[in-house]
Amino acid sequence: MTLGTGDWIVIAVYVGIVAAITIWHTAKTTTTSEFLLAGRRLTLPIFVATLVSTWYGGIFGISEFTEYYGLGAWLVQGIFWYIIYAVFALFIAEKIRSMPFYTIPDILENNYGKKAAFVGGIFTYIMVNPAPYLLSLGILIAYFSPLTLVESIIISTCLCIIYTYLAGFRGVVYTDLFQFMWMFLAFIVLFYLAYNEWGGIEFLQKNLPETHLQITGGMSTGVILVWAGLACWVFVDPNFYQRCAAAKNPKTAKHGILTCIAFWLVFDIVAIGSAMYGFAALSAGELSIPPGNNKYMYLALADHLMSSPLKGLFVAGIVSTIMSTADSFLFVAAVNISRDYYWRYLNREASDEKVVVATRIAILITAVFSAALAIALPKVTQLWYALGNIGLSALLISMLRTFYGKKHGGHAALASMFAGAAVACLWLLFGLIHMKNGFPVYPLGVEPLYPGLLLSYLAYEISGRLSHESNSKK
Missing domain, CATH: 1.20.58 (Methane Monooxygenase Hydroxylase; Chain G, domain 1)
Incomplete structure (x- = not known):
């Protein structure tokens, strides 16, 4: 994909707005509650925007999954998760908001003691390491620049550091609101243009394997059950707990997640639908991608269907999709260090100023560690998958029992x-x-x-x- 002057102007506008949001909200961040939970005043629109946008950092993975399983991607990356989201909203979200806690280890300590909180904090940190998303953003920067992957990962890390360090959770959620709107706009436009170019279901039926249009995507029952189980990740994901704790009231947490399901459904339709159009066009010979680069399907499709400055809009949409996840994971991982270890075990009487400083230091430590991991293991998503299985196996039972049973x-x-x-x-x-x-x-x-x-x-x-x-x- 080549970008013109108009595209770069659009991207520059995107970066400028993110910077302006950061500067504006930095001045409003003074206390621990403000820095870690935005004062527990997230309204429904802000709650929905930040939670929805946090969940799509692996956007290139969606296109890869669609390549192999077609509509099956919607089953294992969408439908199963909607069910778990709904269970979380109906039975857990309000309880979290009613608790005077900040993190998962806070809940573990209240129910099981400090030792359980210490061990649980380790697994929590493992599950929210942002390395896969810093790598994804680095790959995107390297794609459009003469920079090496290492240099691009360093730049992507610095971008995430800036507004999480300055404005804390408030900066994260309000940039997420902006990125939420941008990512939806970008993918809705892409899907519309693909539909307008190739028509409806007939084109897909003609150019995709028959299994790609089946809800199972040709996957075995065993594989489907594995992905169904992984959807339980939601029950121990610190991003869900943090946002529920930051909601204006318990009803906002509950209704917010239920509203999120509708937006996740829409985004899954346009993202998976666009990828299916792309692979159908590739099969029909109307689109070309160098061998081994099918993970860039969205960029190839945008390059084929869009002209300047729409290409810039779409690239900024991809950046928004990844960045809104990378910053959330970076911040939650940093809070895990400052709140769950510094405050809990080293200085329980720490002032608001000291907790904020500790969190900012933790942001830098986590960013450097995650960038190093992304550089050392360019297939870090495999490590993330493995560590996610370990973390979920460790935490799920104990966490669910704090609410029921x-x-x-x-x-x-x-x-x-x-x-x-x-x-x-x-x-x-x-x-x-x-x-x-x-x-x-x-x-x-x-x-x-x-x-x-x-x-x-x-x-x-x-x-x-x-x-x-x-x-x-x-």
Whole structure:
């Protein structure tokens, strides 16, 4: 894709508006509550915009998934998640907002003690490392510039640092509002132009494999169940907890997530639909992409369908999609260090100023670590997937029990975390040792998440009951 003067002007306007939003909200950030939760005053529109935009940082992954499974991408990346979103909204969101807490380890400490909070904080940090998104943004910068990937990752990291460091969570959510509007505009325009160019379903039926137009996308039941399980990520995602805690009131948290589902549905339709048009056009010979570069389908499609300055609008839309996730993960990971370790274990009486300073230092530390990880492991998304399985296996049971069911003590939570993480690690290691055709082969053909969750649940129950019996004898 080549960009003209008009495109670069549009991109410059985008950058300028983001900078202006940052400067404006920096002056309003003074207390810990303001810096970490925007004063717990997020209204419904702001809540919806920041949560929706935070969830699409892996936009290139959507096009890759669509290439292999077509409409199946909507099932495993959309429909299953909508169900979990709705469960979270109806049964958990209001409870989070009613609690006087900031983070997941806050909740763990209140229910299980400091040791559980310490261990849980480690897994939380693992799950929100922004390295995959800094890498994605770096790849995009390198695509349009003579810079190397390493230089591009450094630039992408600096961009994310600027407004998270200066304006905190307030800067994140208000830039997310702007990026939310821009990313939707960009992809709606792309989908419309693709539909206008090639027509409706007939073009897709003619040029895509038959399975691509089936809701399962040709995936096996086992693969579908794996992705269905991964949707439970929502229950332990710190971004959901932080935004619910920052909502104006419990109803805003609940209704906000339910409203988000409608926007996620729309964006999935235009994003997956555009990718399907792109791959159909590629099959029909009306679009060309160098071999091995199908992850750039959106850019190739935009280059084919758009002229200046629409190309600039779309590129800024891609940047918005990635940046709104990268900044959120960077900030939540930094809060994990400052709130969950500095404040909890080193200085419980820290003033607002000291907590804000600690968070800003943590932003820099996390950014440097994440950039280094992205540079060292350019396939870091595989690492992110593996660590996500470990984190989910460790945290899910203990976190859900803080809201529903019979809750046991700290020993049960620790046993559950260690057992779930250990089994998931061993399962992953087995798969890596027994690779076949470039893919891991797991015992019994079962992905790590399910044995991890099973052992985590058993450890929670057994340890809890043993502890209860021991206390009864005393």
